Amino acid sequence: MKLQTATSLALVSVLEAAAHPDRQVSASDIAAKYGVSIHHLAKVLRELGRAGIFEATRGAGGGYRFVGNAKRLTLFDVIELFEDISARSPEASGADPATDVGRALARILSEIDEIAKATFRSITIGTMLMLVERERGAQPRAA
Amino acid sequence: MTLSVPNTALPDTSLAVRPVEVRDLDEVIALDAAVTGLAKPDYWYELFHRYGTRGRQQRFFLVAEGGGEIQGFVIGEVRDWEFGSPPCGWVFGINVRPGARLGGTGTRLLEAIVDAFRRAGVTKVRTLLARDNTLVLSFFRSQGMTAAPFIPLELDLEAVPR
DSSP: OOOOOOHHHHHHHHHHHTSSSSBBBBHHHHHHHHTOOOHHHHHHHHHHHTTEEEEEETTTEEEEOOOOOOTTTTTHHHHHOOOOOOOOOOOTTOOOSHHHHHHHHHHHHHHHHHHHHHHHHHHHHHHHHHHHHHHHSSOOOOO | OOEEEEEEEOOGGEEEEEEGGGGGGHHHHHHHHHHHHHHOOHHHHHHHIIIISSTTTTOOOEEEEEEEEEEEEEEEEEEETTTTBBBBBEEEEEEOOOTTTTTTHHHHHHHHHHHHHTTTTTEEEEEEETTTTHHHHHHHHHHHOOSOOOOOOOOOOOOOOO
């Protein structure tokens, strides 16, 4: 399952902000860290604000603060704000539903999608932050 | 969001995790029935005889007791060489009283059975549950469990002709 760019930006933004819920994060900081367009990122952050996951503060030193519940909010909740991965059609999988072979292929691709969706639903932002910490601990320290 | 159980749990320190005893079964059966909507007394008594009384080196049926009540239970066993897989611990049942969730009871139960698996000499723990069981999937994920290198398969069987 390939996620759209806006979805990926939303996930990294939520994880960056949720790691420090007492601090503001700025669009420019995230854009610089991940090498993405600040214009594109700003739209994503606004959407997260509308969804009640981020709280925006205007003015100098302003930015976004994570105000969601990291123990409840799942990756799926964030993904669903930006794309509908609940109902992929056989056409979307590239298989032709007019043929037996196409339908059989679509069934297998659907199995894979269902596993991906169940995985996204089962992982909270809190669990992801633990995985991020583990990855950080596994990285060799720079000399 | 899928988890909506209020946090009214007892403090973690009030819990004692111990092997199940026959006097606990009525509460275990009631807890399971409250969560699944189906009372299965015969199943639980059979499970008690298989996991609660015999073979405690490899089979574990533990309960968490707090405030004079059973707050939850966990069941598992060591499975050897299934399809060539080295012995590992399997958790095939865990449940916490809805009013006691999000207070660390599940974590205490899982830690206890993982310790039992370690003492039995295994270094891997696995489980298997339905994709739509988001509550328990999220719990296991929060405990650090990740996807295993296995694919569960099933087959619908035709009824045997009478």
